[in-house]
Every structure is written in C-alpha cells, then in structure tokens.
Amino acid sequence: MLKIEGLRAGYKGTEALHGISLEIRQGTIVAAVGANGAGKSTLINALSRLVDVNAGAITFDGQNIVRMSAPEVVELGIVQVPEGRQLFSALTVTENLRLGFHRLRQRRASALFRERLDYVYELFPKLKERADQRAITLSGGEQSMVAIGRALMADPKLLLLDEPSLGLAPIVVERMFNVLQVLRRSGLTILLVEQHADEALALSDYGYVLSVGNIAAEGTGESLRNHESIQQAYLG
Ligand SMILES: Nc1ncnc2c1ncn2[C@@H]1O[C@H](COP(=O)(O)OP(=O)(O)OP(=O)(O)O)[C@@H](O)[C@H]1O
Numbered sequence: 001m002l003k004i005e006g007l008r009a010g011y012k013g014t015e016a017l018h019g020i021s022l023e024i025r026q027g028t029i030v031a032a033v034g035a036n037g038a039g040k041s042t043l044i045n046a047l048s049r050l051v052d053v054n055a056g057a058i059t060f061d062g063q064n065i066v067r068m069s070a071p072e073v074v075e076l077g078i079v080q081v082p083e084g085r086q087l088f089s090a091l092t093v094t095e096n097l098r099l100g101f102h103r104l105r106q107r108r109a110s111a112l113f114r115e116r117l118d119y120v121y122e123l124f125p126k127l128k129e130r131a132d133q134r135a136i137t138l139s140g141g142e143q144s145m146v147a148i149g150r151a152l153m154a155d156p157k158l159l160l161l162d163e164p165s166l167g168l169a170p171i172v173v174e175r176m177f178n179v180l181q182v183l184r185r186s187g188l189t190i191l192l193v194e195q196h197a198d199e200a201l202a203l204s205d206y207g208y209v210l211s212v213g214n215i216a217a218e219g220t221g222e223s224l225r226n227h228e229s230i231q232q233a234y235l236g
C-alpha cells in the first residue's frame with residue numbers, strides 16, 4: 001500500500017532523514033521506533049506532506065505523493081494523529097471530532113458526518129458520555145482517544161500515529177493498543193511511531209528501528225523484540 005524509497009527529508013539547512021526505505025502492507029500495523037531525535041516525527045510529517053522532501057519517492061496505492069500538498073494526501077486517505085494530540089482545548093469532544101471531518105462539500109455530508117461520529121463513539125463509548133465536555137477537562141487517555149477519533153472522522157486508509165502513548169499510564173496504553181488491534185481487524189493500515197518500543201513492537205506485524213535519520217534494523221515485531229543487540233543498542 002505504501003512504499004518509501006531513498007527518502008531524504010528535513011528542515012531548512014538540516015536533513016533529518018538520510019535516505020530511508022520502508023514498506024507498509026495493506027491491513028498491517030507497522031512500528032517505527034527509535035530514540036528522541038531519531039526522525040520519527042519527520043517521517044510522519046513527510047508522509048503527511050508537512051516537511052520538505054529532498055529526494056526519494058513515496059508511493060501510496062501506486063501514486064507518488066511527494067509533490068502533493070497536505071490536504072491532497074488527506075483526501076487520498078493518509079491521516080495523522082500528531083505528536084502531543086493538538087486538540088482545541090476550549091472546544092468540546094464533538095466539536096474536536098467535527099474538525100477531522102473534511103467531506104463537507106460532498107453530497108449527503110451531514111448524514112456521512114453522523115455515520116462517522118457514530119462509528120467513533122461506538123469505538124470509544126467513554127467519549128460519547130463526554131461528548132459535550134471541553135477537551136481541556138478530559139484525562140490524558142481520553143484526550144488521546146479524541147485525537148485518534150478525530151483522525152478516524154476523515155475515514156483514513158492509512159493512519160499515522162505519532163507517539164500516541166506519550167504521558168499515559170501503562171494500563172491506558174494497553175487499552176489504546178487494543179483499539180488499534182480492533183482497527184486493524186476492520187481493515188485499517190497503521191504506522192505507529194513510538195518511543196515505547198517493546199509494547200509497540202509486540203502489537204506490530206513489522207517494525208523498523210530508526211537511529212539518527214537512518215534505518216538501523218528491521219524485521220517482524222517479535223524478531224526485533226527478541227534481538228539482544230538491537231535491544232541494547234537502540235531500544236534500551
Ligand atoms: N522544525 C524543525 N527545524 C529544524 N530541525 C528540526 C525541526 N524538527 C525536528 N528537527 C530535527 O530533526 C531531527 C529529527 O527530529 P524528529 O522530531 O523527527 O525526531 P523524533 O524521532 O520524532 O524525536 P522525539 O522522540 O523527540 O519526538 C532532530 O535532529 C531535530 O532536531
């Protein structure tokens with residue numbers, strides 16, 4: 001579904017990804033793990049077309065998306081849950097979710113909106129109870145659900161998650177990862193970027209270890225977890 005070849009990307013004057021290649025198959029969860037500054041967010045933002053790509057190709061469902069704009073890739077079905085969630089704290093849960101719905105000009109837009117909202121509330125019943133509560137008053141776990149829910153409102157094919165477990169208690173992370181498994185079973189493809197490597201790899205079909213802008217190792221989630229020297233060198 002997604003293939004990255006020789007991707008170089010970064011910021012004015014600093015290259016953060018030095019020619020990485022990776023592949024994400026339809027209906028799988030792929031983890032990209034690595035320490036602070038490894039380039040995880042840069043990878044997600046390159047796919048979302050929010051950072052400059054200097055070289056390489058990103059092919060999604062057969063199309064090179066490198067020259068596309070951020071709204072164009074969302075339209076194709078690549079949607080991200082950004083690092084730190086980025087909710088609108090003064091808006092309610094439903095209002096935040098509404099911001100993820102972008103098919104406003106489509107025929108039957110309001111019916112489609114209701115359908116997506118019902119789907120998200122079915123997935124996260126806790127959020128439904130808090131539909132009219134302002135985002136700032138939610139717990140960290142609930143806020144992450146809203147951030148994931150908002151991305152799902154766009155009806156993605158490929159969901160990009162940038163450290164969704166940040167700041168959450170282990171039990172809350174476990175619940176969220178269970179939801180990711182439910183989403184995979186429903187056919188969604190997921191790229192999960194995490195510093196909590198062990199848990200992320202346990203959940204994933206395949207994983208990549210990023211180290212200062214390069215891919216240091218790759219393999220099935222299980223094989224990376226069980227690899228002594230990779231554990232020691234990169235995953236602590
Ligand atoms: N806006 C920016 N301008 C310049 N350099 C940046 C910018 N954002 C990130 N970088 C640099 O790019 C490199 C990769 O950063 P990136 O944010 O992708 O890492 P990360 O793996 O997501 O780290 P973390 O786990 O801390 O979120 C770092 O060296 C960082 O300093």
Ligand SMILES: [Mg+2]
Nearest residue numbers: 040041042083
């Ligand atoms: Mg990051």
